[in-house]
Amino acid sequence: MPLKALDIYKLLPRKNCKECGDPTCLTFAMKLASGKGEVDRCPYLDEQTRNILGSSTRPPIRLVRVGVGERSFAVGDELVQFRHEKTFYHPPGVMVAVSDLWTREKVQEVVARVRDTVIVRVGTDLRLDGVAIRGQSGDPSTFRKAVEAVEDIADLPEVLMAGEPAVMDQGLAVCGHFRPLIHAATPLNHEAMAGLARDYGCPLAVKPDSPGDLEALVARCTDRGVKNLVLDPAASSLHRFQNVSSAIRQQAITRTTPSLGYPVFLDAAATGMQDAAIVTGILRFASVIVVEDPGPASLLALLTLRQNIYTDPQKPIQMTPGVYRVGNPGPDAPVLLTVNFSLTFFTLQGYLEAARVPCFMVIVDTEGLSVLTAVAAGKLSEALVAESLKKFGMESEVSHRSLIIPGYAAPLSGRIEEATGWKAMVGPRDAADIGEYLEKEWKH
Amino acid sequence: MALQTISSWSGRIGTVVLGATPSEGGSRSIRYTIGGEQDLPFVGDPPSGHLPLVAYELCDDPAIWPPVVREFLGDLAGDPGAWAREAERSYRPDLVRLFLTSTRKRDFQDYAGLRRTIEEVLQQATLPLIIEGSTDQAVDSEVFAACGEAGEGERLLLGTAEAGRYRSVAAAAMAYGHAVIAQSPIDINLAKQLNILLRETGVPADRIVIDPYTGALGYGFEYSYSVMERIRTSALKGDADLAMPMISGAPDTLTIREVREASPAIRQDVAMKWELYTALSSALAGASIVCVRHPQTIAPLREAISAHWGGAGEG
Numbered sequence: 001m002p003l004k005a006l007d008i009y010k011l012l013p014r015k016n017c018k019e020c021g022d023p024t025c026l027t028f029a030m031k032l033a034s035g036k037g038e039v040d041r042c043p044y045l046d047e048q049t050r051n052i053l054g055s056s057t058r059p060p061i062r063l064v065r066v067g068v069g070e071r072s073f074a075v076g077d078e079l080v081q082f083r084h085e086k087t088f089y090h091p092p093g094v095m096v097a098v099s100d101l102w103t104r105e106k107v108q109e110v111v112a113r114v115r116d117t118v119i120v121r122v123g124t125d126l127r128l129d130g131v132a133i134r135g136q137s138g139d140p141s142t143f144r145k146a147v148e149a150v151e152d153i154a155d156l157p158e159v160l161m162a163g164e165p166a167v168m169d170q171g172l173a174v175c176g177h178f179r180p181l182i183h184a185a186t187p188l189n190h191e192a193m194a195g196l197a198r199d200y201g202c203p204l205a206v207k208p209d210s211p212g213d214l215e216a217l218v219a220r221c222t223d224r225g226v227k228n229l230v231l232d233p234a235a236s237s238l239h240r241f242q243n244v245s246s247a248i249r250q251q252a253i254t255r256t257t258p259s260l261g262y263p264v265f266l267d268a269a270a271t272g273m274q275d276a277a278i279v280t281g282i283l284r285f286a287s288v289i290v291v292e293d294p295g296p297a298s299l300l301a302l303l304t305l306r307q308n309i310y311t312d313p314q315k316p317i318q319m320t321p322g323v324y325r326v327g328n329p330g331p332d333a334p335v336l337l338t339v340n341f342s343l344t345f346f347t348l349q350g351y352l353e354a355a356r357v358p359c360f361m362v363i364v365d366t367e368g369l370s371v372l373t374a375v376a377a378g379k380l381s382e383a384l385v386a387e388s389l390k391k392f393g394m395e396s397e398v399s400h401r402s403l404i405i406p407g408y409a410a411p412l413s414g415r416i417e418e419a420t421g422w423k424a425m426v427g428p429r430d431a432a433d434i435g436e437y438l439e440k441e442w443k444h
Numbered sequence: 445m446a447l448q449t450i451s452s453w454s455g456r457i458g459t460v461v462l463g464a465t466p467s468e469g470g471s472r473s474i475r476y477t478i479g480g481e482q483d484l485p486f487v488g489d490p491p492s493g494h495l496p497l498v499a500y501e502l503c504d505d506p507a508i509w510p511p512v513v514r515e516f517l518g519d520l521a522g523d524p525g526a527w528a529r530e531a532e533r534s535y536r537p538d539l540v541r542l543f544l545t546s547t548r549k550r551d552f553q554d555y556a557g558l559r560r561t562i563e564e565v566l567q568q569a570t571l572p573l574i575i576e577g578s579t580d581q582a583v584d585s586e587v588f589a590a591c592g593e594a595g596e597g598e599r600l601l602l603g604t605a606e607a608g609r610y611r612s613v614a615a616a617a618m619a620y621g622h623a624v625i626a627q628s629p630i631d632i633n634l635a636k637q638l639n640i641l642l643r644e645t646g647v648p649a650d651r652i653v654i655d656p657y658t659g660a661l662g663y664g665f666e667y668s669y670s671v672m673e674r675i676r677t678s679a680l681k682g683d684a685d686l687a688m689p690m691i692s693g694a695p696d697t698l699t700i701r702e703v704r705e706a707s708p709a710i711r712q713d714v715a716m717k718w719e720l721y722t723a724l725s726s727a728l729a730g731a732s733i734v735c736v737r738h739p740q741t742i743a744p745l746r747e748a749i750s751a752h753w754g755g756a757g758e759g
Contacts, residue, residue: 084670211447239754247449276748279724297713301721308666343664350701372629
């Protein structure tokens with residue numbers, strides 16, 4: 001259970017020494033209670049108090065950073081189970097796997113693609129996040145060479161995947177100071193792996209034999225001084241992963257099991273159904289997802305799904321009201337009215353482009369509401385249409401005075417005609433029918 | 445030691461039966477029960493309720509069907525009966541969903557032709573059938589009557605009822621013993637309102653399937669995803685007016701820019717992946733029926749759903 005500020009205050013020295021940076025012990029306690037303070041800033045706490053405070057005042061899911069520099073990413077620090085309850089904050093890092101059994105050229109070809117691929121959607125650059133280097137040779141110097149091949153051409157975040165501490169040690173000798181994720185500490189090797197993670201200051205994935213053993217293995221690693229952990233639930237199937245990952249999320253955010261308050265790792269390639277695993281990972285709380293080079297089609301779909309799911313649901317995506325051109329419309333081109341809900345806009349724009357009829361789209365400000373909702377809520381009115389046509393200077397753009405309005409705005413057609421002096425033509429309700437509509441109604 | 449979510453839901457999703465076998469007065473080779481969940485999708489060992497189904501969508505006038513599918517199918521797309529039979533035999537969906545796109549032609553009046561098309565599809569394919577009728581109020585009444593009658597005894601799923609347009613489809617469903625798809629525009633309150641309207645018209649809850657409307661991935665899918673999650677959690681908290689199974693098909697998926705503008709070498713693959721990512725996400729959000737149009741999406745989608753279920757699956 002989270003502690004209240006006053007409960008925390010009682011555990012503090014109450015001497016207001018200011019050494020923590022706060023003016024009083026009470027303000028420090030309030031910070032801790034809200035999850036914004038660091039217990040370690042108070043130098044006067046004994047170990048037992050520190051443990052009590054540590055587990056109840058840190059964020060429910062620890063924020064863990066992988067990599068350094070511009071492309072580094074942070075995961076964790078999530079607060080909800082459903083995105084509609086607030087939002088998801090830190091999208092999962094998607095790491096493309098290479099193997100130390102591959103040639104240097106093959107490794108670098110994949111790494112260059114991860115480094116250079118950018119997809120621009122809705123004004124945002126979407127990228128893959130890094131490289132996972134699989135130590136499949138079991139040989140320290142072979143692994144080291146593979147890590148060098150990656151490091152030589154890219155400053156990308158890395159996951160080092162090797163079960164033998166001696167192999168891991170050689171990888172860390174190359175990139176250990178660039179905060180790679182070490183994968184993984186197991187029941188057999190965790191002492192040595194935790195030692196390496198502590199020495200290099202790297203995040204450490206813990207992978208027990210079965211999900212139920214996560215807590216115990218986490219405790220053994222934190223006891224050895226490793227703070228930045230990532231949980232690999234070692235699920236045997238997508239069914240198990242989705243169940244276990246949901247349970248981890250639930251128990252972490254409710255602080256039922258504080259030792260599960262870490263980001264979750266998923267090796268999507270290992271499931272044998274990579275696309276399905278990627279979907280599950282994105283939707284079900286994975287924070288680091290390892291994939292085999294996904295190819296252009298899956299890449300596009302996965303980056304888009306991740307963008308969708310990590311969009312703040314409280315902000316409807318709105319288009320800036322104004323005139324948008326499809327093709328190169330002339331003075332006799334059709335003028336189509338619609339709302340500034342981005343889903344409506346992009347859907348209509350897509351069908352207009354497919355119809356290959358150059359035209360003007362007049363986007364009016366309905367505060368991001370769809371046509372149906374905007375009409376019902378009175379946000380789409382004849383006054384707004386008249387004002388928008390004037391403001392956007394449509395009268396000088398076209399030689400005619402015909403405005404195609406959405407099918408769902410049909411009840412407004414008379415009032416729009418009166419308010420604007422334009423003829424209102426009622427278009428289809430479904431954007432999919434716009435091509436046929438223009439073909440039949442406009443060309444006549 | 446097991447690691448499992450702690451559930452304290454009080455509600456349960458109702459069930460809807462689709463398809464009637466000869467012993468039940470129909471001619472389908474199988475019947476399905478959908479819904480029945482008492483927890484979040486795929487949660488539990490085994491999960492509660494029934495395995496989500498994959499519906500394959502086809503139509504009787506392919507002029508407005510996605511070019512990427514027409515390109516893949518060739519001439520098959522012109523013959524709904526042959527199309528349905530080939531889909532059932534080669535692509536192996538759980539259900540077939542027939543869109544009567546011919547009714548969208550201006551001044552449509554060929555109701556006898558519609559009956560023939562439906563009878564043909566029912567003869568050529570043995571799976572339970574979903575039929576999407578007209579989208580125009582002027583012909584709704586006759587179109588839905590034709591659908592209802594032609595499929596009498598088959599326990600079809602008929603679409604689509606909307607807030608301003610539900611009487612014809614509801615009447616046809618009640619008269620001929622079918623279930624109804626109730627579609628609302630990505631809004632949990634409107635979904636609930638429509639279910640209440642349908643119930644007041646006389647459609648029982650076990651004949652209603654909610655369609656919350658699904659935007660294409662990258663084109664508003666996140667709104668649909670969250671509305672599905674909200675409908676599902678509201679129902680599990682005990683809201684009986686939302687406790688119906690859901691159907692999700694993102695009609696724009698294969699005509700979005702990413703598919704249209706993909707290079708020919710990868711266009712089919714982009715189409716398939718886009719549908720797979722969308723439909724699987726919808727199933728994880730709680731949809732009991734997910735619909736696709738590209739034949740190649742069906743197998744990986746069914747396999748993925750089954751893997752989430754725990755591998756074993758069920759009928």
